[in-house]
Structures are given as C-alpha cells and as structure tokens.
Amino acid sequence: MNKPIIEVSQFSFSYPTSPSNPVLQNLTFSIEPSKITAIIGPNGSGKSTLFKILSTIQPITHTRKVFAFGLDIATSPNQIRPKIGVLFQNPSLDPYLTAYENLLCAALLAGISGKHIKSQINLSLASVGLLQDAKTLASRLSGGQQRKLEIARCLLTSPPLLILDEPSSGLDPNARADLWQVYRSLTENGTTIILITHLMDEAEKADSIILLNHGQIAAAGNPLNLIQKFGPFILTASFSDPTTAEKAVIHLKNFPNSTILMRSTSIIASLSTPHIVASSLHDIFPNSLLSTSIHKPTLNDVFTFITYPTQQSPTNNQLSSHHNEN
Amino acid sequence: MTLNSIFSSTYKSFILPSFAICWRDILRFLRQRHRISGALFTPLLFWVLLSAGFSISFQDPISKATYAQYYFSGTLALIMLFTAIFSTVTVIEDRREGFLQYALVSQAKTASIVTGKLIGGSILAIFQSLIFCILLPFAQISLSLHNLIPLALALLASSLAMTALGFLTAWQSESTAGFHALMNLILLPLWMLSGALFPITPQSGIVWWIYLANPISYPVAAIRLALQPNPWSYLPHTPSLPLSLFITVTFASSLFFISLLIIKRKKTA
Numbered sequence: 129m130n131k132p133i134i135e136v137s138q139f140s141f142s143y144p145t146s147p148s149n150p151v152l153q154n155l156t157f158s159i160e161p162s163k164i165t166a167i168i169g170p171n172g173s174g175k176s177t178l179f180k181i182l183s184t185i186q187p188i189t190h191t192r193k194v195f196a197f198g199l200d201i202a203t204s205p206n207q208i209r210p211k212i213g214v215l216f217q218n219p220s221l222d223p224y225l226t227a228y229e230n231l232l233c234a235a236l237l238a239g240i241s242g243k244h245i246k247s248q249i250n251l252s253l254a255s256v257g258l259l260q261d262a263k264t265l266a267s268r269l270s271g272g273q274q275r276k277l278e279i280a281r282c283l284l285t286s287p288p289l290l291i292l293d294e295p296s297s298g299l300d301p302n303a304r305a306d307l308w309q310v311y312r313s314l315t316e317n318g319t320t321i322i323l324i325t326h327l328m329d330e331a332e333k334a335d336s337i338i339l340l341n342h343g344q345i346a347a348a349g350n351p352l353n354l355i356q357k358f359g360p361f362i363l364t365a366s367f368s369d370p371t372t373a374e375k376a377v378i379h380l381k382n383f384p385n386s387t388i389l390m391r392s393t394s395i396i397a398s399l400s401t402p403h404i405v406a407s408s409l410h411d412i413f414p415n416s417l418l419s420t421s422i423h424k425p426t427l428n429d430v431f432t433f434i435t436y437p438t439q440q441s442p443t444n445n446q447l448s449s450h451h452n453e454n
Numbered sequence: 455m456t457l458n459s460i461f462s463s464t465y466k467s468f469i470l471p472s473f474a475i476c477w478r479d480i481l482r483f484l485r486q487r488h489r490i491s492g493a494l495f496t497p498l499l500f501w502v503l504l505s506a507g508f509s510i511s512f513q514d515p516i517s518k519a520t521y522a523q524y525y526f527s528g529t530l531a532l533i534m535l536f537t538a539i540f541s542t543v544t545v546i547e548d549r550r551e552g553f554l555q556y557a558l559v560s561q562a563k564t565a566s567i568v569t570g571k572l573i574g575g576s577i578l579a580i581f582q583s584l585i586f587c588i589l590l591p592f593a594q595i596s597l598s599l600h601n602l603i604p605l606a607l608a609l610l611a612s613s614l615a616m617t618a619l620g621f622l623t624a625w626q627s628e629s630t631a632g633f634h635a636l637m638n639l640i641l642l643p644l645w646m647l648s649g650a651l652f653p654i655t656p657q658s659g660i661v662w663w664i665y666l667a668n669p670i671s672y673p674v675a676a677i678r679l680a681l682q683p684n685p686w687s688y689l690p691h692t693p694s695l696p697l698s699l700f701i702t703v704t705f706a707s708s709l710f711f712i713s714l715l716i717i718k719r720k721k722t723a
Binding site for chain 2: 183184185206209210214216218219220221222223224225229232233234236237238239240241
C-alpha cells in the first residue's frame, strides 16, 4: 500500500485571536495518493481553515500533528509548498493578461525559466484543453475556462498534490463535467486531489469523503459506503402544520431501523419499508399530509442527517431529530 | 552551500519573481489606457493652465524663473506621484482578485514582490516623466550634457520614493476608494507643500518647517536642481542635489523595508 500523501493525527487548531474557540478539534485522517478526496461540511465547519493549513497559507505551531509528503507542515512549509498546487475559491487570475501570460507570470513566480518554459506552459494549457485560447485575455474566458486556466497554472510545476477550494462554484453542469474529466486524467497520472466543496453531487464522485461538522470529523470514507448507511430508502413527507409533523415523527418511531429528522413542517426519514410507512401516514393524517416522496439515499441526505442542527429551541419547536434503532 | 547554489536559489526565488511582478505591472498599466492618460495628461493640463495663469504675475524670487519653468519640476514630481499611485493601486486590486494571495503562497520571496512592484512602478514613472520632458523647450529650459546624469539620478531616486510611498499607502488601504481618500488627504498635500507649486522660503513661517520635514520636498528639489544650468551649484533655500538625492534614496529604502516588514507580519498572522 502506498504511503499517504497527508497524515493528520489528533490535530486541533484555533486562531491566535480567539484561542478559546477551537475551529478544528481532534482531527485524524489520511489522504491516499492518486485519489480524489472531498472535504465537505456546512458553513463554519472548519473547511476553509483546513484548506489554509493544508496549503501552508495558515501557519501552525503544533508540531508532529500534520504531515505532508512525510514533512511536518508546522516546521517545513517552504519544502512542502513546491509540491502543492493551490486553487483558491476566489479567482486569482489577472484579467488584463492573456491565458499564456498568466501562466508565464506564474512560472516566473515559481522560479521556472529557460528554454523549456514555453513548452511547459503549452503542456499545461493543453492538459486542460485551453491551448487554442492561449492568446485570449483571461477576462474574456468563460467562468469554466477561467477555472481550467487556474488549474493549468497549478499544474505548471507538476505538483503531486492539488488542493482545490470550491473549484466548481459558479460553473454550469457542463463546465463542471469538463473539470471532472481533467481531475480524473490527473489522478490517472498519479496526482492526488483534495477538493473542498459544498456541492454534494460533486463530492459523491470523489474516491473518499471527509465530512466536517463543528470542526470535527462527523463521517469519513467512501461515498457509497456512507450513503448505504442511510438506506435503503429515504421518505420525505410534508405536512400542513408543525404539530402534525411532530405527531408523524412519534408515529415513525414505531418502525425499526429508522432515522428521522424533522424540518419545520416536513420530515425526512431513512427507512427500510418506506411504502408501508407512507401508506400509514396517508391513513393517519389524511387531511394534513400534503405530499410524500421516496428515493434512494444520496450524499445530500447523508449530509442533512449528520449536519442538520439537532438542538431543540425552547421557544421554537420546529427543529428536532430522532434516531430510533429498535 | 556553494556560491553557485546561492545564486541559483536567489535567481529562482527573488530575481525571476521580481521580474514577473514588474513585467506584469507594466503590461497591466499599458493595457489600461485611462491610467496612462490620467497619470500624464492631468499634470500636463495643470502645467499648461497654471503656467498661462501665472505667466505675468509670477517670478521665482530665488532662481528668477518663470512659472512654466518653476512648475516644470513640480509637474514632473506630480506625474511620478500619479503614475506611482496608478501603478501601486494594483496592490488593492491584486488583493481583491486573489493574485496577491497566489503570489504570497508561491515559492517567491516576499521581498521579490515588493521589489517587483517598486521597479515596475518606477520604470513607468520615469517613462511618463521622460515623455513630459519633450515639453522642456516650451518652458524655455535647455539641458546640456552635464544635466543628464543629475536628471537621471533625480528621476530614478524620485520614482523609487514615490512608488514606495504609493505602495505602502495602497497596502494599508482596504479599497481603491480608501486609497484615493488617503491620496487626497496625505499625498497631494505633501506634494503641494514640497515647493512644487510655489517657492517656500524661511519667511514662509511654519510652512518652511513643514517643507523641511516633508520627504517629498527632496525629490522635487533634486529634479529642480537637475534642470538648472549648473545642477551641482548652490540654490538659496533649496537642499543641495547630493543631500536631496541622499534623503530621497533613504526615504525610499525606509519605505521599502517598512513594506517588507508589514507584508511579512501579515503573511505569518
């Protein structure tokens, strides 16, 4: 088995400005080489902080906790940096330079020079299908092309690890599909990709997932395995009022192996016999039940079940989560 | 570590990145024509209008120059200031567009980013000043060979100082609007009180002391002296050319190191 590219062991982090408020707590995980790992989580879960730490933007003081390529990130960021390609959430291209000039500038910043510079830039552009747009100003490229150009820039130094922060934000489905083709061809050639995303359909395509919630790892593993834990079916039911929804939750608790989540006037339940349950809901709440739907679980459901707030407000009875494993 | 490896490392992490930042800034500036016109034509317009307006009523009590002659060095300083401002405003844009973040996580040394910005801004400022120097005959200023070295030194030192000042101001600004506010509040008054617009003598009272403490006074004085028939000679109530050059270069170097410290602190914060 190949040695992990990233190894994190019992790592906690808080910003120096608020030391009593840990953003990341007791993280332990590893990133396998030549795979795509998606880091997902709700807003404020610590994704961005983890991105900054792994990409060496955010210095850390705790040694022997986070390793990249066998090097301690806390003590050797300068040695690690050349091995990482970073794609920021906000576009960082120069709109007044052409695609080629943007890469030339990046190449010079990375200390690349000599007669191979042109061929290296062209190779990077070709790897994302932008060679024919080399002379186009970055501002005139589409959103998807700009993202591809940024990936091409990451590839200039042929880094073994790419860390991409929300690479698909603002892109249409076709552009996203194109990007995934690029990711796959890169991993086939040995590149490891860490993808920070809030798009569940995108994370579902990754080889493994790390789901962060409140700075902790709430779930991790292969997306299919995670999804199967919340199966085999998901029932969604909408009611006319929250009181009926609460009664429905009590009713659903009678069914074995159910995970139930109440969201305002609707409930989402993971069940093994959803058709029987749906039919019983129609019988018990004929006037208040507005609709029911049954589908195979997705990563979106996993995300919702794990990260939906479980605290019940004393004044607002709308949020509640129940788990029944009779 | 051998000398060869030190040079190779410096070349890759300092010289190439500095060149990249400098080249990019020049390219950006040239592709934004409004910046060229803003930096060159506004001071030019000021020079034409003010020279016409004061042509009868003004004569420099020190050098007996006409206002067109007197204000020529002030205009050159203003062109440099404007060019430096327009080129260093990219610091704010770069921060907004994320380029600066990218540059800071690259393998480039922080000093290379500051150096690249300073050299790029200075080249543009000198280039624009030289364009304006085409108008020297219209101001009835004639230059001889022995003006060339003093003028080159004065333009070089002044452009570095103005760009360093612009860079530091831009770095501290949250937005381009904030930068323009700082420019109007600090940089333009500094220019106005540098002897660029009107002669300042010990009889000017407190303004004289402000003039002496004002770091912009020295680049303006250096340019003024460089345009005199004998640049190295003494001109009453004006710092000498060597002193002006020395203070200007010291001022630029200080700002360079302050910028470096601020960026490094920000990088590790």
